[in-house]
Amino acid sequence: xxxxxxxxxxxxxxxxxxxxxxxxxxxxxxxxxxxxxxxxxxxxxxxxxxxxxxxxxxxxxxxxxxxxxxxxxxxxxxxxxxxxxxxxxxxxxxxxxxxxxxxxxxxxxxxxxxxx
Amino acid sequence: xxxxxxxxxxxxxxxxxxxxxxxxxxxxxxxxxxxxxxxxxxxxxxxxxxxxxxxxxxxxxxxxxxxxxxxxxxxxxxxxxxxxxxxxxxxxxxxxxxxxxxxxxxxxxxxxx
Numbered sequence: 435x436x437x438x439x440x441x442x443x444x445x446x447x448x449x450x451x452x453x454x455x456x457x458x459x460x461x462x463x464x465x466x467x468x469x470x471x472x473x474x475x476x477x478x479x480x481x482x483x484x485x486x487x488x489x490x491x492x493x494x495x496x497x498x499x500x501x502x503x504x505x506x507x508x509x510x511x512x513x514x515x516x517x518x519x520x521x522x523x524x525x526x527x528x529x530x531x532x533x534x535x536x537x538x539x540x541x542x543x544x545x546x547x548x549x550x
Numbered sequence: 551x552x553x554x555x556x557x558x559x560x561x562x563x564x565x566x567x568x569x570x571x572x573x574x575x576x577x578x579x580x581x582x583x584x585x586x587x588x589x590x591x592x593x594x595x596x597x598x599x600x601x602x603x604x605x606x607x608x609x610x611x612x613x614x615x616x617x618x619x620x621x622x623x624x625x626x627x628x629x630x631x632x633x634x635x636x637x638x639x640x641x642x643x644x645x646x647x648x649x650x651x652x653x654x655x656x657x658x659x660x661x662x663x
Binding site: 438469474475476477478479525527538539540541542543544 | 552554556559584586591592593594595596599639641650651652653654655656
């Protein structure tokens, strides 16, 4: 498809398990972002990839969270030893370059993570 | 510390009337503002934006107003339609940097037929 694709759309896991969330950005978009939205909260920035530059990881809440982007395209967000407070919708977005003045980020539908 | 605040979690308006969604910010470095709309089970989609050099931007039924002195912006939808029912997020950034976008918590708009 032409849009940002995320998988899985829903994931239920047990506390302490590791999870991987995948994002396939729009072809040709050099910038990729991960956000999460907890219940009743706004979108919280997690990590940003721009081309071949080192990622901006400043939004990752703990060292249990990591992300990589292979070949400048697909990205995987990994959460190790999940906790109940990790339950949220994890949203991936991409944009052509990385500047907001070109218009907007294109978001995927999100991956809803529930940690029991 | 919420730098972008949407104090109304929900708003209901009658079809055909005006919807006004409000957003306040605290960071004076913010100079670019956006509104996103989100339907259930979908990602947010860009709606309209405004730069701090302007105080109004209009796109069809949607108009965003910016009051820099009050650090306040609002989204007006007129006339409102049932298809406008969604969660609306306000977002702001300094220097047009998408990396530094800060989002509000959203307002659920319901347009009643």
